[in-house]
Amino acid sequence: xxxxxxxxxxxxxxxxxxxxxxxxxxxxxxxxxxxxxxxxxxxxxxxxxxxxxxxxxxxxxxxxxxxxx
Numbered sequence: 001x002x003x004x005x006x007x008x009x010x011x012x013x014x015x016x017x018x019x020x021x022x023x024x025x026x027x028x029x030x031x032x033x034x035x036x037x038x039x040x041x042x043x044x045x046x047x048x049x050x051x052x053x054x055x056x057x058x059x060x061x062x063x064x065x066x067x068x069x
Contacts, residue, residue: 005067006038014058019045022059036066 013026023042031037044060 006064007067008062008064010043011061011063012058013061014048014056016056019057019059022057023061026059026061027063030063034065036068038064038066040064 009030011026011030013022013024013029015021015025019042022045023040027037027040041062042059043062045058046060047057048055
């Protein structure tokens with residue numbers, strides 16, 4: 001059995017629609033340059049409010065990916 005090493009990074013995604021879309025946007029963008037994404041854990045959710053209305057949703061994620069080699 002081989003041993004594996006993983007790196008954990010934090011990402012913040014945003015969306016005008018929902019926290020779920022914000023998380024999906026962060027993962028989609030990260031997957032353009034990172035390979036072997038494994039687990040994403042939501043660590044915080046917030047929203048930007050302007051003039052009493054929700055302008056955008058933000059989701060902070062801890063994402064792990066496997067070091068290859």
